[in-house]
Amino acid sequence: xxxxxxxxxxxxxxxxxxxxxxxxxxxxxxxxxxxxxxxxxxxxxxxxxxxxxxxxxxxxxxxxxxxxxxxxxxxxxxxxxxxxxxxxxxxxxxxxxxxxxxxxxxxxxxxxxxxxxxxxxxxxxxxxxxxxxxxxxxxxxxxxxxxxxxxxxxxxxxxxxxxxxxxxxxxxxxxxxxxxxxxxxxxxxxxxxxxxxxxxxxxxxxxxxxxxxxxxxxxxxxxxxxxxxxxxxxxxxxxxxxxxxxxxx
Amino acid sequence: xxxxxxxxxxxxxxxxxxxxxxxxxxxxxxxxxxxxxxxxxxxxxxxxxxxxxxxxxxxxxxxxxxxxxxxxxxxxxxxxxxxxxxxxxxxxxxxxxxxxxxxxxxxxxxxxxxxxxxxxxxxxxxxxxxxxxxxxxxxxxxxxxxxxxxxxxxxxxxxxxxxxxxxxxxxxxxxxxxxxxxxxxxxxxxxxxxxxxxxxxxxxxxxxxxxxxxxxxxxxxxxxxxxxxxxxxxxxxxxxxxxxxxxxxxxxxxxxxxxxxxxxxxxxxxxxxxxxxxxxxxxxxxxxxxxxxxxxxxxxxxxxxxxxxxxxxxxxxxxxxxxxxxxxxxxxxxxxxxxxxxxxxxxxxxxxx
Numbered sequence: 001x002x003x004x005x006x007x008x009x010x011x012x013x014x015x016x017x018x019x020x021x022x023x024x025x026x027x028x029x030x031x032x033x034x035x036x037x038x039x040x041x042x043x044x045x046x047x048x049x050x051x052x053x054x055x056x057x058x059x060x061x062x063x064x065x066x067x068x069x070x071x072x073x074x075x076x077x078x079x080x081x082x083x084x085x086x087x088x089x090x091x092x093x094x095x096x097x098x099x100x101x102x103x104x105x106x107x108x109x110x111x112x113x114x115x116x117x118x119x120x121x122x123x124x125x126x127x128x129x130x131x132x133x134x135x136x137x138x139x140x141x142x143x144x145x146x147x148x149x150x151x152x153x154x155x156x157x158x159x160x161x162x163x164x165x166x167x168x169x170x171x172x173x174x175x176x177x178x179x180x181x182x183x184x185x186x187x188x189x190x191x192x193x194x195x196x197x198x199x200x201x202x203x204x205x206x207x208x209x210x211x212x213x214x215x216x217x218x219x220x221x222x223x224x225x226x227x228x229x230x231x232x233x234x235x236x237x238x239x240x241x242x243x244x245x246x247x248x249x
Numbered sequence: 250x251x252x253x254x255x256x257x258x259x260x261x262x263x264x265x266x267x268x269x270x271x272x273x274x275x276x277x278x279x280x281x282x283x284x285x286x287x288x289x290x291x292x293x294x295x296x297x298x299x300x301x302x303x304x305x306x307x308x309x310x311x312x313x314x315x316x317x318x319x320x321x322x323x324x325x326x327x328x329x330x331x332x333x334x335x336x337x338x339x340x341x342x343x344x345x346x347x348x349x350x351x352x353x354x355x356x357x358x359x360x361x362x363x364x365x366x367x368x369x370x371x372x373x374x375x376x377x378x379x380x381x382x383x384x385x386x387x388x389x390x391x392x393x394x395x396x397x398x399x400x401x402x403x404x405x406x407x408x409x410x411x412x413x414x415x416x417x418x419x420x421x422x423x424x425x426x427x428x429x430x431x432x433x434x435x436x437x438x439x440x441x442x443x444x445x446x447x448x449x450x451x452x453x454x455x456x457x458x459x460x461x462x463x464x465x466x467x468x469x470x471x472x473x474x475x476x477x478x479x480x481x482x483x484x485x486x487x488x489x490x491x492x493x494x495x496x497x498x499x500x501x502x503x504x505x506x507x508x509x510x511x512x513x514x515x516x517x518x519x520x521x522x523x524x525x526x527x528x529x530x531x532x533x534x535x536x537x538x539x540x541x542x543x544x545x546x547x548x549x550x551x552x553x554x555x556x557x558x559x560x561x562x563x564x565x566x567x568x569x570x571x572x573x574x575x576x577x578x579x580x581x582x583x584x585x586x587x588x589x590x591x592x593x594x595x596x597x598x599x600x601x602x
Contacts, residue, residue, distance in 0.1 A: 012454075045317065045447045057456050063445035065316045065457040068339050071309035074301065078313025078321070079445070081297045082271060086447035104309070107302035 008032035009041060014058045021214040021221020023178035024052060024120065028059055030184070031089065031118060034191045035062070038199060044087040045079050047072045051093040052126040070101025073108035076115045087198060090117040095125050098134040098158045105164070105206075112169035112203035116194040119160060122211040123232060130216030134158045137235055142216075157235055161208050165241035171197045172205035173242040179210065179229035183238070190240075202244060210236055251426040256391045257282035259427050260350060260414065261290065263398040264322055268433045269348070270296035271321040273310035275303055275329060278362045279418040280352035283324040294432075304329040308336030308349075315345040316457035318444030320402045320435075324350035326418075327368050328359060330376075337411060338377030341474070342459025346405035348398070349383070350414045352421040355584045363584020364418035366504060369561035372415045373533040380471050382478055383411045384485060385533040387503035391425040393530070399430050404485065406439060408477050415532060417557065419505040419586070478534065487530035488539055492518070496525025497548055498596060501540070501566050502555040503529045506587075510555045513592035522596065523548075532562070540569035551600060553577040555592060557585075 007013075010032035018024045035044055041062070048056035050069035057064035067075040072090045080088045097105050097119050108115070124142055125131040132142040132149055135157045139148040149157075161175045172194055176187035187209055194205035210232045212224035219227055240246070254262070261283045264272075272287040284300065291298040297314075301307035307323050314321040325333060330351045340347060351372065355365040372385045384404055388394035394416060401412040442455075449455045461467035489507075492514055493499060502510035507528040517524035527543060529536050543549055551574055554563035563578040570576050579595040581587045 042450050043447045045445045054460060057458060061450055061454065063447055063449040063455045065313060065445055066460055067312060068309060068335055071305065071336070074306040074309035075313030077299065078273065078310035079317045081299060082314045082317040082319040083447055103302050104306050107306065
């Protein structure tokens with residue numbers, strides 16, 4: 001009997017702690033598959049942020065560090081500079097990366113720090129119970145914007161890929177969506193590209209994954225996926241924002 | 250052979266001789282000579298120097314590097330150390346070894362850039378959130394700072410906690426003749442099987458973490474940390490006694506202030522006042538036992554803490570003396586430094602001597 005499908009070796013047997021319909025599980029799986037395909041087993045260090053994915057250190061089958069809110073790119077810098085021959089990946093949500101950790105991500109990108117960042121943008125604070133995020137859409141209701149986010153009170157959502165793509169440091173910046181199988185496959189390719197760039201010493205890469213949070217969006221898993229595909233992509237257009245390989249061609 | 254060196258540069262060289270191979274920091278006066286020195290010296294020994302975007306980032310780079318097994322340090326001064334407190338709490342929670350230098354300047358707020366000792370509470374009582382301490386040294390000469398720094402990484406590794414060198418602007422800026430010890434061989438350092446070097450998989454995975462959701466588990470961690478502090482008190486408590494054998498008045502001072510207090514002791518003695526000095530070298534663990542023993546001595550009538558603050562260490566002195574003898578306080582702040590004569594005048598007036 002041939003094995004045609006199995007769990008990635010880069011994931012542990014610990015069951016995910018995520019809600020039904022949440023796409024953290026898909027993102028974890030894509031990262032694990034990419035690491036396995038690129039033969040990174042036994043030479044990888046991952047970083048778990050603060051947020052729902054704070055427990056990511058339990059799920060990836062590699063050395064892991066759990067770090068302070070927003071500081072993952074700084075910790076990754078310390079790790080990568082200590083072990084430049086190892087693969088270092090950073091996993092951050094939108095509150096972590098685009099709010100409290102803006103300085104850290106901008107400067108890690110500007111330095112072209114040779115790490116791969118997976119940025120989960122679900123437009124909301126999941127772990128703390130559905131508060132407004134830096135990426136919450138205008139009009140979107142959250143527990144701290146109960147009447148809907150307004151430009152007057154809160155400003156516009158931050159587009160991380162567009163912002164970081166203005167820097168010279170990054171080698172690859174792309175935004176994908178975990179909304180449907182076709183987009184998930186595109187995300188897998190982008191993640192592979194990010195890790196390949198690191199292995200080739202090309203420097204900083206960031207892959208933003210538009211993600212669901214059915215629990216705090218107040219939507220069913222299917223409706224949340226549709227929301228990502230139809231509403232979030234209007235504010236956060238999908239695509240490659242920086243690719244030094246394409247620029248050289 | 251002794252060499253004339255500025256305190257900050259001597260401390261930086263001693264760190265490298267003691268095995269430091271990574272430095273992450275951010276500019277702030279009066280400690281800039283440390284990162285400046287490290288920026289050219291560390292690459293010479295195959296180490297890493299990086300100027301971070303902030304103190305917050307610098308201490309989290311230290312976290313990452315320490316968690317990955319590096320002998321790593323950072324340095325700053327008071328406002329910058331405040332910014333590092335979050336990271337220091339995480340480092341203590343994750344039980345990571347590193348060395349932190351604080352060349353203290355006056356505060357609160359932006360304060361000034363002149364010497365002060367007003368970060369004592371922050372350094373010895375924790376500083377960030379949660380139950381934790383560091384091993385804190387208060388060197389009084391450049392040579393002592395060099396000697397303490399030389400072994401600081403060994404202590405940090407042994408107990409898996411940060412070691413803080415609590416200096417002041419004076420110690421950093423003064424030039425003194427120092428004996429710089431030989432380079433330690435990194436190959437001789439004990440391995441760190443707990444460090445995330447990337448090779449871990451399956452059951453051999455290493456996790457660096459300070460999150461414990463289960464209350465019983467976190468309580469266990471808190472107790473484990475404090476068991477280490479008991480060991481610290483037993484093994485590492487250090488102090489200097491000066492002319493305390495027959496003293497009636499004992500001054501208590503640390504760091505550069507202790508040198509001024511020592512001169513004051515000699516002046517007082519030449520005036521016929523039997524004065525002595527107790528100089529804590531470790532500020533945490535605090536040398537409480539010797540202070541308690543001195544307080545039991547019949548000849549000793551009173552203690553006076555001398556500090557560049559409004560009175561911080563004096564609280565630990567009072568706790569140690571525990572009401573057995575009166576404990577007075579004399580301090581200067583704002584970057585002002587007392588002279589030996591100021592101390593003599595204070596003792597003469599307040600103590601009626």
